[in-house]
Amino acid sequence: MAELSISAIICTHNRDQYLGAAIDSLLAQTLGDIEIIVVDNASTDMTAEVVQQRLSDPRLRYVYEPVLGLSSARNTGAKTAKGDILAYLDDDAVASNQWLAALLKIYLNNPKVAIAGGKVTLLWPPGVSQPPLWLSQDLASGLGAYDLGSQVRYIQNPSLTPRGLNYSLRKTFLDSVGGFDLNLGRVGNNLLSNEELHMTQVAIKRGWQVMYVPDALAAHNVAPARLKPGWFLSRSWWQGVSECYREQVSGCAGISQLRWGGERLVRGVYKTVKYANKPAQRFENLTYAYGQLGYISSVLRYLVKPPAKPPSTKPNKPAKSSAA
Incomplete structure (x- = not known):
């Protein structure tokens, strides 16, 4: 060995x-x-x-x-x-x-x-x-x-x-x-x-x-x-930005990212309301929805001004993500 x-x-x-x-x-x-x-x-x-x-x-x-x-x-x-x-x-x-x-x-x-x-x-x-x-x-x-x-x-x-x-x-x-x-x-x-x-x-x-x-x-x-709610909201926003970039380097950049982000945003908002009486689940889904706003904003920036050279040309299915 x-x-x-x-x-x-x-x-x-x-x-x-x-x-x-x-x-x-x-x-x-x-x-x-x-x-x-x-x-x-x-x-x-x-x-x-x-x-x-x-x-x-x-x-x-x-x-x-x-x-x-x-x-x-x-x-x-x-x-x-x-x-x-x-x-x-x-x-x-x-x-x-x-x-x-x-x-x-x-x-x-x-x-x-x-x-x-x-x-x-x-x-x-x-x-x-x-x-x-x-x-x-x-x-x-x-x-x-x-x-x-x-x-x-x-x-x-x-x-x-x-x-x-x-x-x-x-x-x-x-x-x-x-x-x-x-x-x-x-x-x-x-x-x-x-x-x-x-x-x-x-x-x-x-x-x-x-x-x-x-x-x-x-x-x-x-x-x-x-241990403050604001830190988790900020982290979730940047998580959304990071996920957008990760998909782009995997060859998944494009208008379809708006659909994915929009679907996840709706799901997060829905579950935030659904668990209104359960503090932990409510806040978890609120941060999830907030992260999708970060994701969507990053997608829009990419669509308005894409990089001169795409990081990859090979399609790759994006990682699944879901709210609690």
Whole structure:
């Protein structure tokens, strides 16, 4: 069995209050021969100082990336890394001490695995012991929660793809697709997403495998600002924008996107009214409907001014999406 090396990468932007714990969780890994890279993505807080305090450990490296954007930072981390496997941990997450070992084992045992990610639990902010009444279990997954059970399983449905906060790829696969798409992934305060879903679609289409690894456990800190309805509405809007772009790069751009978005908008509004007396279901469907407005607005912008070169010419059925 060929030996593989692994690099852990934290891409960070103005999260100095959480970053130290994330780095420390990587320094405490049971796997010995690892590389840890912190990519400082144009931070203006104390990020550099937080990393500096730990640079006496030879496993840790610091890289500054001035171009703002998560995908840009991830690509910089990948280019810097020496490992065969790239394991990405969010700057506000904490990895269990066997996180890297569990991920590496999957790649060692199966050369066809391109992507693997683990279970994610939530760490509520001080004074909060449970989610608010208006927050459904499905919406809570938007905070990073991810649990497909206690057994390793193949991911064949892209909507079940591993969370980006606990995420790994085989470097040869990432290189073969040209890295992360710079048009997807968070940039500053916007909440663009879907880069992992898109990557899973590409991997499966090319004959690779995507895995869920429950032992690769990480916990995600829920910032107090994310327990406000406005954050979920904003996230849903950007989710709609992201989904529109993902369809376009899959070759699905066109007037039919307006029909899809319109149908989903009507369904979301209908269910918002239907569950008027059930706070969690009502708000979940309201955010769903609001996300369709983001989707439709993005479609209209594309139709008014399409790109000079379409990203793809091959048709591909869009991922199904439905309200609760």
